[in-house]
Amino acid sequence: MRTRFVCGLLAVLAPVVSLPAQSTGGDGFLFSPPHATWSIRGGFSRANASSDVFSFVTDRLTVDRGDFSGLSVATDLAFRVHSRVDLVLGTGINTRVKRSEDRDFIGTDDLPIEQRTTFRRIPITAGLKLHLRPEGRSISKLAWVPSKLSPYVAAGGGMMYYLFKQDGEFVDYQTLDVFRTSLKSTDVSAMAFGSVGTTYSLTPRVGLNAELRYEHARGALSSDFRDFSPIDLSGVGLTAGLLFRF
Numbered sequence: 001m002r003t004r005f006v007c008g009l010l011a012v013l014a015p016v017v018s019l020p021a022q023s024t025g026g027d028g029f030l031f032s033p034p035h036a037t038w039s040i041r042g043g044f045s046r047a048n049a050s051s052d053v054f055s056f057v058t059d060r061l062t063v064d065r066g067d068f069s070g071l072s073v074a075t076d077l078a079f080r081v082h083s084r085v086d087l088v089l090g091t092g093i094n095t096r097v098k099r100s101e102d103r104d105f106i107g108t109d110d111l112p113i114e115q116r117t118t119f120r121r122i123p124i125t126a127g128l129k130l131h132l133r134p135e136g137r138s139i140s141k142l143a144w145v146p147s148k149l150s151p152y153v154a155a156g157g158g159m160m161y162y163l164f165k166q167d168g169e170f171v172d173y174q175t176l177d178v179f180r181t182s183l184k185s186t187d188v189s190a191m192a193f194g195s196v197g198t199t200y201s202l203t204p205r206v207g208l209n210a211e212l213r214y215e216h217a218r219g220a221l222s223s224d225f226r227d228f229s230p231i232d233l234s235g236v237g238l239t240a241g242l243l244f245r246f
Helices: 002-017 052-060
Strands: 036-047 070-080 085-106 112-131 136-140 143-146 149-171 178-201 206-219 235-245
Touching: 036 085, 036 112, 036 206, 052 085, 052 149, 070 235, 085 149, 085 235, 112 178, 149 206
Parallel strands: none
Antiparallel strands: 036 070, 036 235, 070 085, 085 112, 112 149, 136 143, 149 178, 178 206, 206 235
8 A cells, every 4th residue: 555655646746846837927936035834745654553562453453563554644834044944843643543353253143353443643843954955046135036846854853642542342361251342542752753855846935845754752551551561653654745935
């Protein structure tokens, strides 16, 4: 699924990048360099899912590690603090809901023992974005022309909210009794991120923005999962969308 997504994204970007730059009012410039940008992107987020709670779930239930990855939405608001440096505030959301069955047991009614697992991550971040080349150039005191392509790197930190929830029927592996319950854990933990991306200017005020980001975080689990180590919230995401200059 991830390979098909990346191929599809490249197929979408290719014809867009080949388009000639458009301009506001036919002039192709702004009166001054932008003071802020806002981007909104959608894409795919791959969860590492490497802690022992994920190992337990994938061993006992018909769930694979890849089932904790899914579509994501991200948005950033950036403020210029230097000709090539922005202060970036961002957030996003990635939610995956997976229905499953117990791998080894069925109920006394000869029906599957079914449950549902929800995994949600919401980062709230602040960081710095470094443009690897000028975003544009001033051609007079009243005219600023954006570069066609503006690559960048970014890094920072913040907080990660998460939800890990399971509800349905489960097996007590000591007594082999089947019981129905809902298990839930939420927390907010510190996180760090690093990203690379680029913006292709479609008009002086609008660009196509693509970003590859890695996020690192681990969160404490609630008493419902008290026998497990902190949950792995890390992952890598690829998103693409629009950027607006102000």
